[in-house]
Amino acid sequence: MHPAFSVILLTTLIGAGQGLFLALFTGQLYSSIKLIEAQGADFYAGGSTISLLLLIAGLGASFFHLGRPERAWRAASKWRTSWLSREVIVLPLMMAVVFFYGLFHYIGWTEPFYVAGGGILPIDVTLVLGFLGVVIALALFVCTAMIYASVKFLEEWHSPYTVGNFTFLGMASGFMLAAAFSAYLGNHLVGFYGTWAVIFTLLALGTRTASLLRNATLKHKSTLQTAIGVRHRQIVQKSQGFTGGSFNTREFFHHQSPEFLKLVRLAFLVLVFPLPLFLILISYVLQSPTLPIAAFLVQYLGLLAERWYFFAEARHPQNLYYQSIA
């Protein structure tokens, strides 16, 4: 597939946005049961703003993927069948939740109206909203991932690993961002968020490696034999029927060499996993306020490469029909 930057940005930005929101809420939850130091409204409002900005930027990027963005509203109509439609519904919900979550923190609607768990868990509006947000964020991960995972023709994508990857990578980057944000603010949550980030990064490493291994030995269902219905071992396309290229030769091909693909794979495997982990762990030792930020940036850069590779790696069966010019 052709890796379109609009989609690469969309999925990585909202992934980080959702992850950051989940990190904020995890922090709130931990602090409300006094496991970690509580943070002021600025922390949540600021974090929510960053999360919202990421979501907005992702949405903005997605518009570049649309031929007719002015009609994007129509995309909400087929939620019964289309994961894309579902994403289009869930993403604004996510943004709304984040917005109000941040807003309520900012205006201080944090008075508990009920205390649950025998006096342990005070419940306020933000916490309710947060729980809702968790459900929506997870739903959004699933919707986004299922857009790809549900296309059975793209066998590299058509696997639960895709959902795992999108979710864990999004959470890893989001928690890493939370660590970076904490480092930037100079609070004591760098270690908390950093450790969660490490956990999610390792989980992501697991699913991503599994998907890479799966795809390396993937045997595609379609062959030239099934594509044209001729049973012979040696079939070669001589002419795709036109010489100047078409939508089918642009949308489904990355037009890069296999060497370049390998390079990108190596790059993301280094940038997403060991390097940020190394940086964040070092930052604990050095108490550096900048290294967590660097860790996030490096990991995000790696995610761009990861997503690029995700597209490039997928071989669409239609490509069997578009191989040769003569």
Added chain:
Amino acid sequence: MQDPAVHTDQTAGHTEVKETTCYMCACRCGIRVHLRDGQVRYIEGNPNHPLNHGVICAKGSSGIMKQVSPARLTKPLRRKPGAHRGDSEFEEISWKEAMDMLAERLGKLRGTDPKKFALFTGRDQMQALTGMFAKQFGTPNYAAHGGFCSVNMATGMIYTIGGSFWEFGGPDLERAKLFVMIGTAEDHHSNPLKIQLSKFKRRGGRFISVNPIRTGYSAIADEWVPIKPGTDGALFLALIHEIIKLGLFDRDFLTQYTNAAELVVDDPSRDDHGMFLRDPDAEIVEGCTDPQNKLWWERNKNAPVLARSEGADPRLMGGYTMPDGTPVKPSFQLLKERVEPYTPEWAEGITGIPAETIRRLAHEMGVTARDHKIELPIRWTDCWDKEHDTVTGNPVAFHAMRGLAAHSNGFQSIRGLSILMTVLGTIDRPGGFRHRAPFPRPIPPCPKPPHHPDAVQPDTPLDGMPLGWPSTPEHLFVDDDGKPVRLDKAFSWEYPLSAHGLMHNVITNAWRGDPYPIDTLFLFMANMAWNSSMNTQDARRMLTDKDENGEYKIPFLAVCDTYSSETVAFADLVLPDTTYLERHDVLSMLDRPISEFDGPVDAVRLPVLPPKGESRPFQDVLIELAGRLKLPAFTKEDGTPKYRNYPDFVVNYETSPGSGIGFLAGWRGKFGEKYLKGEPNPRQWEQYAANNCFFHHELPRSYQYMRNWNKGYLHWARGHGLTRWAEPITLHIYSEVLQRFRAAAQGKRPGRQPPDHLRERIETYFDPLPFYYEPLESQLVDRSTYNLTALTQRPMAMYHSWDSQNAWLRQIHSHNYLFVNPKLAIAQGIEDGDWIWVESHLGRVKCMCRYSESVEPGTVWTWNAIGKASGAWGLAANAAESRKGFLLNHLIGEELPQGGAGQHLSNSDPITGQAAWFDLRVRIYKAEDQDKSVTEPQFKPMKTLPGQTARARSRWQAYVAGVFGRR
């Protein structure tokens, strides 16, 4: 969006449907052009048309794009004063200026030396008019493109069976059971052949394709027989060998309808050796081409009798001695002796086809012809008054085209094919080969070229036809020293039977001044500075070359074309022609009609759109010019022009006053009540318009077969002016015509003899029986260096150079590759897609390689005429056609290597002058620099001409009829 089920096209704008005839290629299908608000909405095949029955091809469907082409010429242009020829620096002039300029120049030439004017046209379907103009002008220097197209096919077959493929005849696939197609990719008779092929296959017919390359029609063959190019003759001879050896020939057919049993003098010491023995007392029709006064050897009497005597049964084989001691043999015996050494094993070594396959093919042909006979209950009478209750068919059909024709041994190969078809008894019979009116014609047909330089006189029409069919050396157009009179040296001792001229040598000969310099070269629709020339780079140089006085060696070049072809850049005067949708045209019985097997058909084009800009139909230009020059046939007694315009000419012209024969055969007579012959009908165009634009006369069933010998048909044809003679047209297994030339070369014949340096050439090639020889280029170049043959195939979605300007068709073929068998390529370290050099004795071109398993390993090939010169045809200077496309023509000599032993002999068949495109020998090797991804040679970009449409450069083209370019 509106529900498509309620959408109807009828209500979107003002809709009209007009009928005319397609001209996206030479096939000429009937079309219905749908217009919406004056723009072409849709072009569909006319379901009532006998040629295409409603179907239409990729080109025909893309006719719309011709109307919006940025290559359209819309203004007459003159080369700017001081600008160099070839730089495409032009200024607009008015038609009046253009015509004044041309009329003045041509008037002077006509008054002094008419042969200094040469008119050559790419278009051979308008020869009746263009040839007439040349004849009336008085110049012998006229021809269409047949010389470099397939004159070998026309002559090889017409000199043998009195008809040929395409317009002249074809395979009867409706009844054939075995169809053998040789050397055919896309065909002239494109849609009809496609229609028939599919029906044939669906009926369970067996289809064998003999071709070095498997594309197009060959793709659906039941069997592909790859053959080395230029060796088809060897295959036919071996097939004939096997068929004669096993007795699989049709004896009855051969004896009665061919000259197989006719006795030939067999005594090399005698002057009449190789000539038919004739009975001086036999009654013959004076003047006819092939009098019935030859002899048979009667097997029961064991004595000579007049051929086809009542009850006689002749010998086909053996040698006999006449009562006067003259040794004679039936010509079939001579054929048998000829093919004796041509065994399948011998042919295997030449053709690359296993001997076993050749034998099997011969058996399939022979057994199908003999055991699957068709008997149609059709009564007919032969020329000897014998009544037949049925028409018999031997259902083996053949078709062949340029793969045979475009070789220097093509004429003899095609003679071989014609004889193969004849020994199988398939000529003008159901399931075999069928003629199309006006064929069959006498062997050879009657028109002759002038035969002496005196035929060319100032202010006088040419004495004779510019093109014709010589049957003796006396018909050659040479002077008393045997030197050519025509610029292209047609009908000279170099190429005696060049019935279509040698357009491919015109530029070189004119440039060299050999046989003489000319003044004005007028080219119509012929891309002689590109894909219609061999040795294109030199052709371009010659067009711009100057003599010591600084004058162009070809002083004046006028070009009439619809589009800015490469050739237009070299013109001194450019005349913008219209497209096929903007003019009247006739597909005339005097020319190349579209007849069916069952009778004559001709057709017209009617304008469905007004001419664009100031473009004018070339026919109108020619008729106005003829009037201005006061050419007799175009001028009234008072000296004023006789015809207003082309439509007026078509209706009112008669071949001679009162002949009743004109350009159109249908609806003649005052009220349109007559056909073929009849006085002019002023409403003839309207009647064509009301009848789907064609006229079809279906012959009675008894006239539809065996027409060479069908008394009823021949008299009908004579009566309706189709043929000169009603005599039987006996098939020429043995060609006495060729023997006459050979005897002249041997000094055994009174009258004209070839110049000494050509004696051996004539003696060798004018063999009365078919034989195989290696193509001339192969004989002259080092075959171990140039170890491959390079060919072109015409893609079905492109017609020569015409369609690169077509936005839709060019997306299918914007550039081309050289197809190479991987075995060959890998041995040379060439990978699929690599840049390679293709080199011939003449030079080299750089292009990309594409592996193909469907090409014989000794052959490489590419699609024809995809490569374009930068900037030509309205394309951007960096268009793929010029950057990635290439033209093989650069490698093909218009003359034989090494100047043809210093004689400047054309790279052509020595009998007919057919350009030997497919003799090209090359070698290939990997290009050193793989990164420089541009084909070579490259040329300076051609500039956009004044009057060319400027919209060309916009990024988007969203054609919607009715609103395109208007919003």
Added chain:
Amino acid sequence: MTQLALVIDLNVCVGCHACVTSCKQWNTSGWAGPMVDENPYGADPTGTFFNRVQTFEVGSYPNTETVHFPKSCLHCEEPPCVPVCPTGASYKREDNGVVLVDYDKCIGCKYCSWACPYGVRELDEMQKVMKKCTLCIDRITDQSLPERERKPACVLACPTSARLFGDVHDPDSEVSVAIRERGGYPLMPEWGTKPANHYLPRQKTRMHISEDELQRADNPLTKEDITVYTGEETIDDVTW
């Protein structure tokens, strides 16, 4: 329910591209138009086509088959492109099974093209909406056309009549009979898309000749055997 479809006979397709451009000319000015071309006269022209003719080589020299392969939307019975469309622009008609795109609803997200294994949808790069074969819906449903002409343009154009058109759900239709009797097959059956369009395979006609057919009593050579008797000695003269 009616399911209109094409059945393409590879046994007679010669790869002439008539279906490619006849489609383009009908549809560019029709309901589904325009079919836009980009750089029509420039360096690398590219444009929207609903139908392509491709060429494949099967086997190796000299046993090579050249297969011309026309391909357009297969109008699947289970079209995977339809449910993925987020706006409902892609739809399958209830009345005749034709899969269409409503350009007014299409947002140009290209998702449907990802969900088509056959590569038959093409984005119009100027209008930025997805376009595809409509089986010439504006011809086949236009009651003002004569019945003979109520067929897709490609079917009418095809010189070898390699394109059959009809209802594959009607067991007696020309297309159903062809599929049944000629071994018609769908493309990429492994996906369960149930393409309505089918392809008919190549068929070979061969000839068998037995020895007897080559040696026959009425062989014309028997009429030509010429034996010349002269006075020389024979066995008959010298043996007893």
